[in-house]
Structures are given as structure tokens and as C-alpha cells.
Amino acid sequence: VGALNAERLAQVLERYEQMAEDADLPRFHYGSHYSSAGATLYWLLRLEPFTSYSIDLQSGRFDHADRLFYSLAEAWSSCNTSLADVKELVPEFFYLPDFLVNAGGFDLGVRQDAKLVGDVLLPPWASSASHFVALHRRGLEAA
Known part of the structure; x- marks a missing residue:
């Protein structure tokens, strides 16, 4: 990374x-490892049991909304510009679209820009979480 x-x-x-x-x-x-429990919880926040583990890690509540996985574009930008961001992707990026959807309806908070954190914002070329994962997997398999 x-x-x-x-x-x-x-x-x-x-x-x-x-x-x-x-x-x-x-x-x-x-300063941190590219693969850690915290990084895994960051990506998989919307999937149980990772939701509960995330709450436990943050002393009984979700982390501040501005620090949650909100958008693929923001995550990509961060890993390209912040020397502190070295999170590697988890396997779910290539097979499980559920991790991008807040199907449990968790109250993940509101960001400082007044945007509600819910489903992960996808890139414009992905019409759905399933479409994103399918294209992501296709790219991996073609590499």
C-alpha cells in the first residue's frame, strides 16, 4: 500500500x-500495520459480528461518523494521500457485496458535512454493491 x-x-x-x-x-x-483488527473492522462495519466488535472497540458506541467507511472514493483518496493510511483490502471486496450495504439499518451517525452515514457510496461506474464487487473481482482475476 x-x-x-x-x-x-x-x-x-x-x-x-x-x-x-x-x-x-x-x-x-x-506507524501501523497494513493488516490489523482495526482495519478489518473499518471495512466490515456494516456486517455482524464486525458491527458489534466495532462498537466494543469504541467503548460501546460507533466511532465518529467522519472516521467511518463512508465512500469508496474517499477511502481511495486517503490511501493515496495519507502516509498514515495503509489499510489493505479485505477479501470481501472481491466476493461479498453485503459489506457495502447497511442492511441492518445501524445508526452510524451524521458527518460534519451533514451527510448521513448509511450504505457505502459507490463509484459512478458501479450501479450497485453487487456490480461493484463483480467488477472488482473481474479486475483482480485479469491482473
Whole structure:
């Protein structure tokens, strides 16, 4: 994820080189792991049991609406521009459209821009969650 493009890779390497040598804290490329329970819960928030696990992780409530998985475009932008965002995709992106739909009707909150968090906003080329997953899988299989 840190090498999605040449610019991002250069930023990661530059940050690493600029870190001071410290015996107590070695230099690192990424401050968090690309695959973690938190990342999995981020993507699968709308699916039980991950919904309940997300609530447990946030001390009994959903995280702030602005930090939830809201839009595929926003998630893509974040992983391309934020050095802190190194979440890898979970397998559900390639076989299970349910993770994109708030079928349980969970109250995920309202963002600061006054938009309700519900189903994940899809790219304009995907007519439905099923269509998105089918095209995503086709792209993976063609690679």
C-alpha cells in the first residue's frame, strides 16, 4: 500500500530517512500495520459480528461518523494521500457485496458535512454493491 505510486513511495522513504537514530525507537516505514483488527473492522462495519466488535472497540458506541467507511472514493483518496493510511483490502471486496450495504439499518451517525452515514457510496461506474464487487473481482482475476 505504501508504494501505490512513485510519489507516495518517495514520501515514505523520505520520512524514514529523516527519522533520528534512537536505540529505544527504531526507524520505521509505517506507524501501523497494513493488516490489523482495526482495519478489518473499518471495512466490515456494516456486517455482524464486525458491527458489534466495532462498537466494543469504541467503548460501546460507533466511532465518529467522519472516521467511518463512508465512500469508496474517499477511502481511495486517503490511501493515496495519507502516509498514515495503509489499510489493505479485505477479501470481501472481491466476493461479498453485503459489506457495502447497511442492511441492518445501524445508526452510524451524521458527518460534519451533514451527510448521513448509511450504505457505502459507490463509484459512478458501479450501479450497485453487487456490480461493484463483480467488477472488482473481474479486475483482480485479469491482473
